[in-house]
Amino acid sequence: MKYASTLGLLGLLAGPALGQTPTPPPAPPAPPLPLRDAAPDPVGPYRASATKINDLVHTKLAVKFDYAKRYLYGQAWVTLKPHGYATDSLRLDAKGMDIKAVALMSGTQQTPLKFTYTDQNNLYISLGRSFKPGEAYTVYLDYIAKPNELKVKGSAAITDAKGLYFINPDSTTKGKPVQVWTQGETEGSSAWFPTIDRPNQKSTEEIAMTVPSKYVTLSNGQLVSQTPAGPGLRTDTWKMDMPHAPYLFMMAVGDFKIYKDTWRGKEVNYYLEPKYAPFAKQIFGNTPDMLEFFSTRLGVEFPWNKYAQIVCRDYVSGAMENTTATLHGEQVQMTDRELIDREYQEESVIAHELFHQWFGDYVTCESWSNLTVNESMADFSEGLYAEHKYGREAADYHNYTNLRRYLANPADAAKDLVRFHYGDKEEMFDLVTYQKGGAVVDMLRTYLGDDVFFAGLQKYLKDNALGNGEAHQMRLAMEAVSGQDLNWFYNQWYFGAGHPVVTIDYAWDAARKTELVTVKQTQDGAPFRLPFAIDYYVNGKAQRQRVLMTQASQTFEMPLAAQPALVNVDAEKKLVWLKKDNKPFSAFAYQYAHAPLYVDRREAVAAAKDAQAQEPAARALLLAALNDKFYNLRRAAVQSLDLENKAVAKAAAPALRKLLATEKDPNVQLEILGALGHLKEKRDAATFTKYLAESRSYGVQGAALQGLAEVAPQQALAKAQALENDDHAALVRAVATTYAVAGGPAQWPFIRDKFDAAPISGKASLLEGMAAMLPRLSDPKLFAEDVDRLKAIGIQYKSQGADQAIIGLLQSEPVQKSASAGVSENRQTLERAVQEIQQAK
Secondary structure, three states, X not given: OEOOOHHHHHOOOOOOOOOOOOOOOOOOOOOOOOOOOOOXXXXXXXXXXOOOOEEEEEEEEEEEEEOOOOEEEEEEEEEEEEOOOOEEEEEEEXXXXXXXXXXXEEOOEEEEOOEXXXXXXXXXEEEEEEEOOOOOEXXXXXXXXXXXXXXXXXXXXXXXXXXXXXXXXXXXXXXXXOEXXXXXXXXXXXXXXXXXXXXXXXXXXXXXXXXXXXXXXXXXXXXXXXXXXXXXXXXXXXXEEEEEOHHHOOEEEEOOEEEEEEEOXXXXXXXXXXXXXXXXHHHHOOHXXXXXXXHHHHOOOOOOOEEEEEEEOOOOOOEEOOOOEEXXXXXXXXXXXXXXXXXXXXXXXXXXXXXXXXXXXXXXXXXXXXXXXXXXHHHHHHHHHHHHHHOHHHHHHHHHXXXXXXXXXXXXXXXXXOOOEOOOHHXXXXXXXXHHHHHHHHHHHHHHOHHXXXXXXXXXXXXXXXXXXXXXXXXXXXXXXXXXXXXXXXXXXXXXXXXXXXXXXXXXXXXXXEEEEEEEEOOOOOOOOEEEEEEEEEOOEEEEEEEEEOOOEEEEEEEOOOXXXXXXXXOOOOOOOEEEEOOOHHHHHHHHHHOOOHHHHHHHHHHHHHHOOOOHHHHHHHHHHOOOOOHHHHHHHHHHOOOOOHHHHHHHHHHHHHHHHHOOOHHHHHXXXXXXXXXXXXXXXXXXXXXXXXXXXXXXXXXXXXXHHHHOHHHHHHXXXXXXXXXXXXXXXXXXXXXXXXXXXXXXXXXXXXXXXXXHHHHHHHHHHHHHHHHHOOOHHHHHHHHHHHHHHHHHOXXXXXXXXHHHHHOOHHHHHHHXXXXXXXXXXXXXXXXXXXXXX
C-alpha cells in the first residue's frame, strides 16, 4: 500500500534527514542491548497474530454485479483444512452480507449446514462432523454483498474500508467512467466474499466475473477463459495457482485500454482510461527495468506469472499491491504534457508497489503488528530503484524527503516500529511504518554492507516463500549471513520507539594536535547504540574514523596534522536522528564545496538559509547553489532565499534571471518564476507573459500566471479567466491564486467549486489560494463557506499535522487583519474554526 499523505501534499516538512550513500565495510559485532521502552504504557490492547484453527486452501468465486443497487451477487466454494487440531466448526469473516445458503460439498453434492451470522460480520458454521488436521473440506456459500450499506471506517492512509466500490454506476456524472474495483487491505476483502480475512492465511484462487461485455476485467493470476453469458454479458474467469493472502485478492471492471509489455517472456500490462492509453509507455515504461533490477538485486526472480497495473477513479489511497495486479489511484495517470512535470517522487509509487510483490505478497507480514516487513521494505525500495535508474543524488533526495516527514512529527517518536499494542489496525499505516521504517532498513544496509545485506534479504525470501514473516525472521536471516548478533539493532530500532536527538560540538586541542568531537544524546530513555563514520578534512583531504557510540554523551578524538577545515559527523548520512550541529558557518560552506553527498550540500544550504540575514558568506553560498549540478539543490537554493531581506533580494534578482535563461528543468523554472513574482518588479512582466504563452509545462505556466498577478494584476486576471476551463491542477491552482490577488466575490464560486470537486491532492494545492481569498470575502456567508472548507481539512487530516497548517493559514496576518477590520461575524467565524480544529480528536 502506498498512501498519499496530506502532510506531504501540504509540504509540512522540516528538519534534517537522510541521504543515500555508498556502503562501508561492516562495523565490528556488538553485544545485545536491552529492549528499549517504547512508552510508559502501551497504547491499546495487545494484538496477537490470529490463531489458526482452519487454514484456507483454495477460494473459488462466481460473482455478478447489480450496478443499480450497488450489490454483488456471489457464490463461493471455500476449501480449508484444520490447522493443528480436529474441528467440527468454521468461522468466516463476512461483512454486511445476506447469507442465502451454506452447504458442505461432497463432489457436486451439497449438504446444507447450520450457521449463525452475528453482528453482520462473523459467520459461524457447524460442519456436521469433525475434520482432522490436514483433512480438506469445501464449504459452499450463496450470498449478496452490499458494500454501500456497510458501516465501516477507514484511516488516514486508507480512507474507506467497504472493500467493493461502484464508481459512477448510473452514469450520472458526465465524463466520469463507470468502474467497479476492490480494495482488500486491511480487512476489506471480506466485504465482498466470505473468507478468513487475516494476513497469516493464504489461498489459491479462481474468480469468474460476469460483466457487461463492453468492459475489460482484471484480477489476480491468469485470464483462462471468456465466455458469453447472455445478452450483452460475458463471464471472465481468472485463476491464481500460487497461494496469497485474502487481502491481496482483487477485481476491476471498466472501460480500460490495455498496453501490452513483456519481461522475460511474462506479460506486463498497463490498464488505463482510453484518454491516457497513448501515454501508457511513458507512465509505466520503467516497469520491466524495475522487474529486472529487483529480481537481480534480490537474487529471487519475480515469482508470479504476470504483472499488471491498472488506474482507477476515486481510489481510497495511493496504490495497492494486489498480487500480480497493482491498482493505482488516478493521480498516476497523466498526459504527455503533464508528464513533463513528473518527478521521481511521483514515479516511485510504481517501484514501491512492485517491490511488494516480494515483500508483502510472496512473503506476507504475519500480523499487522509486523507490517514493517511489508511497508518499510517497499518504502526502502523507492530509494533503491532511484539509485539504480537516476543516480545517487536522486536517491539521496528521495530518502532525505521521506525521513524529514517522519522527523517533522514528534508524536510518532512514541511508537515502536513493530507495534503489538494499538487501538485499530489502521493505525499501523503511518510515518513510522513507512518513512522511518524505510530509513531504518537503509541504515541496516549501510551497517552490514551491500553483499551481506542483500544476501540476508534473499535468505528471508527463500526461507519464508509463499508464507509469512516477521521482523525476527528477517533478523535471523541477517544474522545467518553476517555472522553477527543483531538483537541490539532490532531491539532499539524495531522493538523500541523514537530516535536519537543529539547535539554535536567540536574542539581543537592545538597542543596535542587532536580534534575532539562531543556527541550528546538528549532524548528521554536509554541512549541508542550508534555506529557511524566521522570525516576530518585537512588540506583538502578527508580522513575517516569509524566510531561506536554507546553512552548518552561521548567524545571522540582524532589526531591530525592540522586543525581540520571540516568535521563531518555521520559522513555517510544514514543515521535516523535529529541533530543540532554546532559548527561555524565557515565549516558548512566548506562542506558544500568539498563533501561528496547530496545531503552534505543540502545541509549546507539549510544552514545558509538560517544565516543569510547576518552572514554575507551564507548569501554567497545560496547564490552559488543556484548553479548546483543537481536540479533539486538548485530548487532548494531558490526556495531558501529570504527575498524579504533587501540585501538578499538585491543580490538574488539578477542571479535568478540569469539562471532562468539557461535552466531546463521545469520544476526549477517554476520556483524561479515564483521567486521573481515575490520580488514584484514590473520589468519581469514580459518574462511571465512569455513563459505563460510558450511553456508546455503546466507547472511553469501556473507559476508564470501567479507571477504576473503580482506585477500586472488586471492583465493576469484576464488571462486567468481565459484558463477557467482548463482542469489541470497546476493551472486551477494558479487561477485560484490569481483570483485571490486580483479578483473578488465574483470569482469565489470558481474557487469553491473547483475545491469541492477536487481529490485530496487537488484540495491541498488550493489551500493557500483559499486562505488568500478570505480578505476579499466580506460577505459573512461567503467568508464562512471558505473557512468551513479549510477547517474540514484541518480536522480530517489532523493526525498528519494538517491542523497546524490550516490554523496557520487562518491566523495569517492578512486574514486576521481583514477580519479585524471587517464585520464582527467574520472574526467570530475564524475564532470558532480555530477552536473546533484544536478541540477535534
